[in-house]
Structures are given as structure tokens and as C-alpha cells.
Amino acid sequence: MKLVTAVIKPHKWEDVREALEAFGVTGMTVSEVSGYGRQKGHTEVYRGAEYDIALVPKIRIEIVVGNDDADDVVGIIVKTAQTGRIGDGKVWVSPVDTVVRVRTGDRDDAAL
Amino acid sequence: MKLVTAVIKPHKWEDVREALEAFGVTGMTVSEVSGYGRQKGHTEVYRGAEYDIALVPKIRIEIVVGNDDADDVVGIIVKTAQTGRIGDGKVWVSPVDTVVRVRTGDRDDAAL
Amino acid sequence: MKLVTAVIKPHKWEDVREALEAFGVTGMTVSEVSGYGRQKGHTEVYRGAEYDIALVPKIRIEIVVGNDDADDVVGIIVKTAQTGRIGDGKVWVSPVDTVVRVRTGDRDDAAL
Amino acid sequence: MDGYYAWMIVATALVLMMTTPALALFYGGMSRSKSVLNMMMMSYVSLGIVGIVYVLWGWSMAFAGDDVGSLFGNPFDAWALKDVPWESYIGGVMFQMTFAAITVALISGAIADRVKLSAWVLFVPVWVTVCYFPISHQVWSTGVGFVSKHFGAQDYAGGTVVHINAGVAGLVLALVIGKRVGFGKEPMRPHNLTLTMIGAGLLWFGWYGFNVGSMVFLEGDGGEKDIAQFMSETGVTFLNTTIATCAAMLGWLAMERILHGKATSLGAASGIVAGLVAITPSCGAVDITGAIVIGAAAGVLCAWAVGLKFKVGMDDSLDVVGVHLVGGLVGTLLIGLFSTADAPGGIDGLFYGGGFGSLGDQAAAAGWAILWTGVLTTVIAFAIKFTLGWRVTEEAEVEGIDSDQHGESAYDLHSGLGGGTTAPSTSVLAKHTVTEGVNA
């Protein structure tokens, strides 16, 4: 099994979800995170004090998939989340020994 | 070392924590996430506009454990978090090269 | 590639970020999480009802790095985030098969 | 007298403001974020219903209708304000209406997070008709009402009529309806104390309309004497209301410090309300010493009382009993001790050489109100329980009553790229469908 972790721009989430759904991904876990990288944040001023907001909001998606699907899933995410502007994000794949569905105890492919 | 990642229903967190504590897990890292899967969300209506809330809140637990404990920890989580209703969540195990305790610099088993 | 995951005290974030920047880390993904461990939380009382807040806020940092940099990055984080008091946190390293930059599709080292 | 009249316009608007938004905020902030809207709705809906009901038959039952056995007025005599002169629309009808509305709204705190809106919508008109209108008649129809006739107890602005009344009803409902899922186990801490602080502040502000607006003229002919009374009596009630509230706030904070080691902002907000409750019946009966003592006593005793529910295992969720019943009793009974002939009320209490007479009257009035409302609210509560049913499903309660009963959630603080919190807001990530013709 593989774990695909994607960090993308928030407004791309909806498209990515639909694309993955279409591909057959039945589930994922999503969280909002803050990203630090080439894309710069913005500045706020309160009563003469300037605050340089270094981080930019991102959406983080975790998907456990079978070994064979990993590449396709990565490809779909990259295709859909791409705007071509700095800050589009990253996707990485890491190995998973096993995955279990809590409801049933099923393991691995049966768990997805 | 192994990393056990569990995504469970929020109201099960308390039981899971106690069960793991009893087993001897001394620490974990918790975050709230949104889950997408078979379990459906709900609908909200504001002045005639319907919003279909697709995601459901989940609790995400990360536990770094020694190789031998991984299976037991997974078993405990599955047992305690199970309600039998759709949306109970997933647990997955992935390999960890090394873990360090920041306070002391201790590594691996000594770090837990 | 490796994924370095660090869980540290919130007020150490700024120092860690600067240290990593200095070392040459160009990007990372940050989220706020709650930690459970040796460090104890605190107690709140509302109209005679006591609430024992078991969790303490932590910052979680994820950095995908090349294999050779992993150790240095871990070292830097441990050094900078260390206060010597309980609750300093953990850092762990896990394997990553591949990482892609969404904007360009570049892979692995080119993606960072 | 147009000056007094001008004041009554303001006083009436102030008391109305106490229910919406002040009380709604005070209660809403104390509930959980998944039920704050439902909590606020209970106050808003109370005013919506009572506003209509009071005009139709409330005023008639409370004051205008022919007395029926000293218990209530005939609801049909002044139905829809028939023959009621415009002059008494504000200082009379509307002012009294706002009291009825907030009294029933106060009860909602005892049954937070678990009651169907439909059940509440049914309860409100029935309860005010069976419990509130009669008691306000019995206490405030001078020389006619049962309490006024037999005990001549002092209740300047509603210690028995409003607070003991609401407190007892809250007690009964909490017992009949039962505890929230997870009560005493799961955390049920206030979700937004800034709302509770706003609410307490606005309640204090509005309470001047409540207490100072409750003056009754001795002459009532609009002559010099009335004006003189207006310009002196209101001074006493305003000052007593203020210092009692200050004393209660400090008293509650001191008690917290002793009991738990720390003085809390929720304690300050609660102390303010406890003091206002206790001085409500007594603001015209006591002097400065009395006001400070009554306030302090209310603060200390209520701070202690709110802890009891966990012992007896009763889920009086937002402490309607601990604050309004206890505070109302403190204010009502201490009149018996601290009432002084030098105050507008003109009656000497025990400590001012008046003997036990006043204390007895006060106790009797309180006892009667408890009896009347206790019995009748029990009947209403069970009637609803076995017909419509009070509670939402257990699952709905866990998921949140806002979502279940109103299809809403109070907050969506995700702020996109604009900074601020970037908490995952489910709805931000949601699919939005504007259902064509959903309204057609």
C-alpha cells in the first residue's frame, strides 16, 4: 500500500476531489495547513505596526491507495491542482505496511 | 520504528486515549481533520440557498511505536474506536527510520 | 527522499524556521496539533465544574528532503527547538518514494 | 408627566432589549458552539410568541380583566386590548409584556442543547398563560391579587413574579426532561465567553428599565406629588440596583477565589446577573447598606449554589435554579430583614425594628409562587413529554442541535487566503448547490 500526501491551493480542493472521485478513490482525509515556500504571504498593518504574514493557507490531502494506483492518483492530483503559478504545492508518496478499516477490521485493499 | 496513523470519530477519542494509555503508550500527536468517504455529510439552508456539507469531522492520531508494538496498538485502536456504523475510520502503519526526542536527543525506543 | 516530521513547542517555530532557512530548506508544511505525553495540561473551572485540559498545543512541521539532508535537518530542528523542559517534542524520519512539484511536475530533488 | 412617560418609552425598549439580544447572548455564549443558535433562538422565539399572546389575552389576564377569585383576570374582558386607552399601551401593556417574555426566556437556560423547537414553541404560550399571567396578577394587582391581598409582600420589580417563577419552572423542566447526553462526563464548557460578557453588560444596562421603570405612583393623578415621587424614588431604585450589582460581582469573584483559587470572567458575568436578580424585588425596599448586603449575599450564595447541580445530578444546564431561584429567594427574603421605612417601600424589616411581620409576608409570597408554578409547570411538562415529546434524538444531540433543529452552524471562520485562522471549515470545502426553485 502507498500513502499519497498532497498539499494544494485551497480553491483547487473541489476540483481535485471530483477528479479523484471520478477515478474511483472512495475516501480521503483532509486538513487545512499553512505552507511556507517560494510563494510569499502578505502584510497587515494595525495601528502603525506592520505584520508580515509569512505563511499561506493550503489544503493537505491524505489518500491511502493500492500500490498500482499510486502513480495514477499522483498524476490526477498534479493535473487538476495545477495553475502554473508559484505555490501550487507538492505531492509525495510514501510506503504503507498495512491499512485497516476500523468498522470491519478488513485489511489493505479490502479496507479501502 | 513504525508510525501508526489513525483517523477515528471525534467522540471515540477519549476511549481510545485511555485504552492506549493502559497499554503503555506514553505519547501521541492529535489533530482534527475532515473526512471524506462513504459516510455522508449533511445539508444546511441559509435564506433559501442549500449547502451540502460533504465532509465530516474526524480525529487524526499519530503514534510512533517500536516495531513489535505496532500490531497491538492497531488492534487496540480498532477495537476501541469501532461502533460498527459507517465512518468509523481507518488506521494505517508506515515505516519510520528513526525518531528523536527533542529534549534529550535520545533516539528510537529511547525517544518514546 | 525522506519525510522529516517534527512536533515542537509553538513559540519555537520562528527560530526553527529561520534555522532551516539558513540551512537551505526552501519549503515546509506546517500545522497546529495537540500533543499528549509527559507534559501535563492545565485545569479550567467554569461555575464549579472542573475541566482537566489534557492536551497541549504543538506545531507540526513536515519537510520532504533529499536522503543526505535528512540527518542535518533533524539535527538542526533538535538543536533549535530544544528548551530542555518536558514537552519539547519529537522528530521522526520516514521514507518517501517520490515527491512532485504540482506547478511543474518536476520530481524528487528537482521538486524541492 | 411627559418626562415620566418619555422614560417609560425607553424603559420598555430597554427591557425588550434584555431578551433580544442580551439574554440570548448571555446564554448563547455559555452553551457549546454546536448549540449556540438553538439557545439564542429560544429567547428570540419567546419574545415573538409572548409579544402576540400578551396583547391578545395576557394584559387582560394580568391586569385589565375582571378578577377571578384573586387568581387572574378574565382573559376575554380586554381581549386584543379592547377598550384599553392608548395612554397605557407603553407604560402598561408593552412594559409588562417584556417582563413576561424575558421570564419564559430565562427558563430556557435550564434545558439547553436538547429540546425540540416545536416543543418550546408549544410550551411558551401555555406556560405564560398558566403560570406567568396569574402570578403577576396575584402579586401586582394591588389589593386584588391573592398574594397582594393576603401577604402584602414587597416585590418591586419581580423577585417572585419573574425570578422565583422562572427558577422553579427551570427546576421542574430540568428534572422532567432529564440530563444531556454525557452530562457530568463530557466537557460542556462555555464556547464563547465574550458573548456571555456582552450579554451580562447589556442585561445590566437594560435592567435599569426593569427596576427603575417599575415605579408605581402613590397619587397617580400626574400632579406635583407624582413628579416629586418620580424624581426621588427612581434615584433610590437606580442606586440600589447599581451598588447591589457591584457587590454581587465582587462577592461572586471572592467566593470563586476561595473555592477554586481563581476569579473568572464567567464569575463576574454571573455575579452581575445574580445581583440584579436579588435587587429586583428589593430595590425599593432597602437603603444603601441593605442593597450592598443583599448584593453581596446573592453573589456569594449563587456562586456556591451553581455547584450543587453536579452533586444532585440534575442538569440545570445554565443554572437557572442556581442564579434565578436562589438569587430571587435571597432578594425576596432579605427584604424581611433589611427593609426600612426610610426607603420608598416604607416598611421596616426585622433589623430595622419591624419585627417578623415583613419576613413572614415575604416567605409566604415566595412559598406561594413556588407552589403555584411548581405544580402547574409539572403538569405542563409531563403533558408535553407524553404527547409531542421534548427531546431531539440522542444522535442529534451529539451531532449538535443547531444542525438538527435549524440546519445551521453558527461559525464558519475559514478565511481563505485572507489570513486569520485556517481551520478546516467543513462548509468551505463543501459542494454548494443552489437548488433551483427551492423557494418557488
Next chain:
Amino acid sequence: MDGYYAWMIVATALVLMMTTPALALFYGGMSRSKSVLNMMMMSYVSLGIVGIVYVLWGWSMAFAGDDVGSLFGNPFDAWALKDVPWESYIGGVMFQMTFAAITVALISGAIADRVKLSAWVLFVPVWVTVCYFPISHQVWSTGVGFVSKHFGAQDYAGGTVVHINAGVAGLVLALVIGKRVGFGKEPMRPHNLTLTMIGAGLLWFGWYGFNVGSMVFLEGDGGEKDIAQFMSETGVTFLNTTIATCAAMLGWLAMERILHGKATSLGAASGIVAGLVAITPSCGAVDITGAIVIGAAAGVLCAWAVGLKFKVGMDDSLDVVGVHLVGGLVGTLLIGLFSTADAPGGIDGLFYGGGFGSLGDQAAAAGWAILWTGVLTTVIAFAIKFTLGWRVTEEAEVEGIDSDQHGESAYDLHSGLGGGTTAPSTSVLAKHTVTEGVNA
């Protein structure tokens, strides 16, 4: 008469409070968390500008200046209140100023989240000068203004002048300025309904100043008759305002229950405002029955109307049309049916044997206001569109107008180790630089 005068001080302050903070909260809570500050700013800035403008030439154009063709007063006659006696500063100038301020502020709801502050700052003074001052002159300069002279329609506190006026302007701006990015696709749900509930409650409170303060004396010599009128007419307007609002709240909730299955807190807040809007012109014209019917009708019709924008695809973001135009029309037209000679207005409507006369007058007045403001607002809207330009960049709109126009974000709820939410707050993790001399 110092009593009446005392009331007018309060009434004026109350109406001012309606714009800041009440309306700002009502609107702010409904907008998204990335644009709440901009939404609130539009109300605050409206008051800031109108406060100055009204004193300089507004009062002169509306009332004090020599009439120009029954359309408006000469702005220069009473420039900066030249020769205006201090006695009329409050009940006259300031009271009327607050009406102008809230009217233009109401419009902002139709164009939420997308308008440059600079464009709004330009629009406000122009619009009140071209649309508000003239219409208030035409309707309220008795016997002089165009509407008053030719139709003698009843508009007690501003159904045409305030609500239809603002509603039409909102409609025009929404169409000219266009939809928000993602309208109808992305979720744009209220980000903080507790703010909206506070706003609705404070609006209700302030509205007593608005309606009850709008009484006009028959004699005006400050004699017995005036005092008697003050103490009776205000009773009617206060009571009608209250029960109509209650009926509207219940009406809206019932309609929601039917249409969507659930009654919402946003519905309660909206119903309150809809009822207040509808009773604004009619509070002095109808009796209890009329007030309840008008309120209920407004609640039901507005609850239905707010859904229409999705059908026609117009982004009237916070339903200025659905609530203020529709509610204003309901109140203005139903006067024609329910007006009664037994009310202060003294005119019989259709259902009270008065024939169609009143209905015609009301319709004519409404039509005229729609025509005048519709045409002139269109001109202004396009003028700004093709010069300064209305909208922020699309990117700014997506990222959030608060950040783009004000360089702020409303919330930073990260609370370090202190508990509460631990959502990643970008700014908490941010580098803080105090730019030396940034202010020098």
C-alpha cells in the same frame, strides 16, 4: 414638552446606534470571514460621511431650504445650518441625519465582498444628495413636497424614503456591479450568525427610536394637546412596531419550515428586520389587527422573496431587495388596505370602508420613489463604473477583500498554550516587524 424633547435625544441616539454597530453586525455576520471587516466598514463610513454632509447641505435640501419645484430644498439656504435654531438640532437635524445614514448603509448589503472602499466613499455623498435628500423632501415636507402634495400618501417613518429607496438602489447596484466571483457555485454562507443575531436584536431596540420618534405634532405649540398626542400616539406606534415584528419573525420561521423543513436563526433575525421594515410606514396608520397582518405578510413574503435572486441570477448578496424593497412595498401598500381612521393617521383604507383612494395614493408614492431612485441610481452607478470603477480585482476578491482593501483579517483565534482553538493562525506564526518610522 421637555419630556418629549428628552425622548428625542434618546431616539436620535438609538437610530444612530442602528447603523453603528447594529446594521454593521447584522450584515457583517452574514458575510464571509474574509470580508466581514469591509462589510462593517461600509456602514461605519456611511455614517461618517453622511454626518458631515447632512449638516452642510442635507438639512437644507430636505427641509430647511426654499422648495425647488416640490423636488428638493435649496442646499445653500441653510448651508452648515445657517440660522437653524439650536432647538431643532436634535429632533430635527440629527434625527433626520441618522435616517439618511442608515438608508445608504442599507444599500451596501447588495454589493458585499467586491467593492473598492474608494468607490463607496464616492457613492455615499453623491447618492444621498441625489436620491435621499430629494425623496425625503418630496415625501415629508408636508404640503410642499411632490409626493406629499399630490398623493398625500402615508409614510410614518420611511417606507418609501428609507426602505423602498434603499431597496431599489441595491437592486440597481447589484445589477450594474455584477456578481461575486463564484456566486451560485462556491459556498457563501454566513460566517458568524451570532453577530447577525446581535445585530438583529440591536436593530429592533433602535427601531423604537426610528418609528416612535417619527411622530409629527398636530398643533406643535408645545401645549396640552401636543403632550396628549405624545402620550397616546407613541403608544400606538410602539405597540404596532412590536407586534408586527413578532408576527414577522414567526411568519418567516413558519415559511422556512414549510419550504425547507427547518426554521433557522438566520430566519428569525431576517424576519425581525422584515417586520420592522414593513411596519415602518404603517405603524401610525393601522390598528392591532393591521399590524399583525402586515408583519406576518412581510415575514412570509420576504422569506419567499430572498430565494428569487438565485433564479434570476442576480447577486443581491445580503438581500436588500428581498427584505427592504419587498418589505417596504408590503408595508406601504397594505396601508391602502388596513389603514383605519381609528389610528393616529386617521385615514380609512379599503378594508375599513375607505375605498381605493388610500391604496392608490400609496401605490403612486411607492411608484414615484422607485422611478426617481431607479433612474438616478443607474446614472450614478454607471458613472462610477466607467470612471473610478467599482470592483476590486478578481484575485483580491478570492483572497478576501479585507486583506486587499484594509490589510486586515478579522480573526486571529490562535491562543497559544492557553487552550481554546489551536487552529494554525498564519499571523501567529508570522514574522513581526515594527517598521521604524513607519508613522514618522
Next chain:
Amino acid sequence: MDGYYAWMIVATALVLMMTTPALALFYGGMSRSKSVLNMMMMSYVSLGIVGIVYVLWGWSMAFAGDDVGSLFGNPFDAWALKDVPWESYIGGVMFQMTFAAITVALISGAIADRVKLSAWVLFVPVWVTVCYFPISHQVWSTGVGFVSKHFGAQDYAGGTVVHINAGVAGLVLALVIGKRVGFGKEPMRPHNLTLTMIGAGLLWFGWYGFNVGSMVFLEGDGGEKDIAQFMSETGVTFLNTTIATCAAMLGWLAMERILHGKATSLGAASGIVAGLVAITPSCGAVDITGAIVIGAAAGVLCAWAVGLKFKVGMDDSLDVVGVHLVGGLVGTLLIGLFSTADAPGGIDGLFYGGGFGSLGDQAAAAGWAILWTGVLTTVIAFAIKFTLGWRVTEEAEVEGIDSDQHGESAYDLHSGLGGGTTAPSTSVLAKHTVTEGVNA
């Protein structure tokens, strides 16, 4: 005169409302979410303490007691309002009490996030006794108080007594108590600007009680002349208060736009307060031109002044100096230039042909207040520093003073499955223990 009296009931309640909740909200919203409750508590506790103290000896020291060297009244003469007639309880005692309460509450903004509750509870009664009561005596005991006797400066509603007084005290405390941990390095941005906006709006509303309620009768016999004065002078103070505030809001926003490129909502809220501060002493002294100029000047100068603290490295956390001291000086000194005999004050300033006399008087009065409060507050500040100690531990400050001093956290916005934010709320995940007998 019952009309005037009715107004004073409302005015007093309005000023009380300014401290709780208005000021508490204005300040609370600007502080960090881990210290908002402590910030609000400082205002609430101020009122709680001053409410009692003022009745016991404050009124006697400020007005009722025999004059002691033109500096203050004998605190024991009218101890606990001995022999004070009920008629003066509201317009006199309570109205003045609310001024004392808000003055000391204003100071808290300068020392946000770092002061022990116990230290504040000690400071409040000492400071009002040593600094506030004397200065209000010196300025407002006409012909008796030091300032009134020697300078005859104009201070209609408290430019010296309230704002300069609080501003200087804030300056001293900020210096003696020292900076917050991380000041100038860590971000300390406002955590909830919607609260600050509500606070500013309610402050504006309440300020009409503050300024318009501060009228002093020339005759004082309740005759025709008094009524005439009431109905004309209040018009001037109401109008001046309004337009100065509008001008200040616009002035601050313009200044921000120039300095930082963007006009902010915090700027609008701050401008409102700056304008209200500056017009407080001058609302009865100037005409329309003067009011607009004073307001605009206050907005512009304060917007610039708030940036200075970073330069001098003083942590006047919420700009008590930048807004209240600077704003108070602007208003107090500009009277010397813009005061006109055509205004109620009846004195011509420099620009109105009155020469430098008035300017000198105003400067002298301001200087005296700065001297008196500066010296005495320094003594008090060090006395507390070397005994009880002012500050919480550094760790407590970092973790959050709400948790340390009150054992509370303001927000718990987790909303379970009900949608809305799903940020990890520590307390939601916490173990809840109802400690049996914790209250027994």
C-alpha cells in the same frame, strides 16, 4: 423638569454601559485571544469597585464634602451619602460614578496582558481616591476647585478629568510595569476586530449620555429658563459630538491611507474614539466649524501618535496615551483657539477674537492635571511594584494570562459533527471531571 430628569436616568445608564460592555469589547477585541478575558475583566472589575467606593466616599470627596484647600472634599462629610437627597442620586451621584469607573477602566488598556488581577483590584480604589476624585473636584466644583478657581478653563464633559487623567496614568503605568514579553518582536495583533467594532459603536452610542448629559444649569431652579437651556444647549453638544466623531473617523482613515496605503476598520474604530475624546471637553464651547476641525485634528494626530510607542519602545499596549492623552490634549487646547461666545460656553477663543486668555487657561488646566496625576500615579505604581508586585510570571504571560489568572479560555469553537470550524480544541478532547464537593 421631569423631562430633563428622565433624560438623566438614561444618560447615566448609557455611561455605565460604556464601561460594561462597550469599553471591555473595544479593548478585548484588540488584545490576543489568550488574554481577552483578562482585558475585559479589568473593565468589569473597575466598575464593580468604583460603584461601591464612589457611594461610600467618592461623592463626598468630589462634590458633597467640605472643600479642603480647593483640592478635594472631605471624604467623611457625606460618607455613604449621608444627608444626600434622593433627587441627586441619579443626575449627581450615579452619573458622576460612571465617569470615575470608565476613567480608571480606560487605563487598563496601557497594561494589557501582564498584570495580576490582585494588583489591579488594589490599584483601582487607590487611584480613583488619590487622582480621580480630587481632579474632578478641582475642575468641576465651580468656583471652589483649584482649576476652576484659578484658570476657569472649559472642560464640558471631562477632557482633563477623564481623558488626560487616564492617559497620563496609562503612560506612567506602562513605563513602571514595563513591556510585555516579546513586545516589538512577536506579533500582538488584535484577535477579534468584530468585538472592537461593536465596542466602538456602543461607545459612540453611550457617549451621548457622557457629553449631552453633562449640561450644567445656569439657573438651576427648574424654571422656564432651565427648560429652555436644556432644549437648546443639548442640541449643540449632541450635534458637535456627532460631527466631530464623523470627522475624526474620516481623518484617521485618510491618515492611514497616506501612511500605510490602506484604511483599516481598526482605524475607523480608533478614529471614532479619538473624536469622541477630543470633543468631550469642547462639545459646549465650539460651533460647527470648530467641532469638525477638532474632530479631524484628533483623528489625524492620534493616527500618527499611536505609532510613536514603537519608536520610544514603550508598551502602551492599546494606545491609551496615543488616543486618550493626545486626543484629550487636542480637545482641551483647541478650545483655546476655536471656542466661541456663540456657543453655550460663551467664551471667545483666539480665532474668535478672544485673544490668548482662553488658550492659557486651557493649557494651565491640562498642565495641572498632568502634573497631579503624573506624580501621584508614579507613587502608587511603585508602591504596588515593590509590595504586591504588578506582573504575572513570564511563563504565565507566554501561556496566556486568561489561563493563569482566571483559569479560563475565551473560545472553544470546536463544533463536533455540527460543521463549522473543526479546529482541534484542546478542551473538547479533554477529560472532564466534575470534582465532587468542589463547591461544598
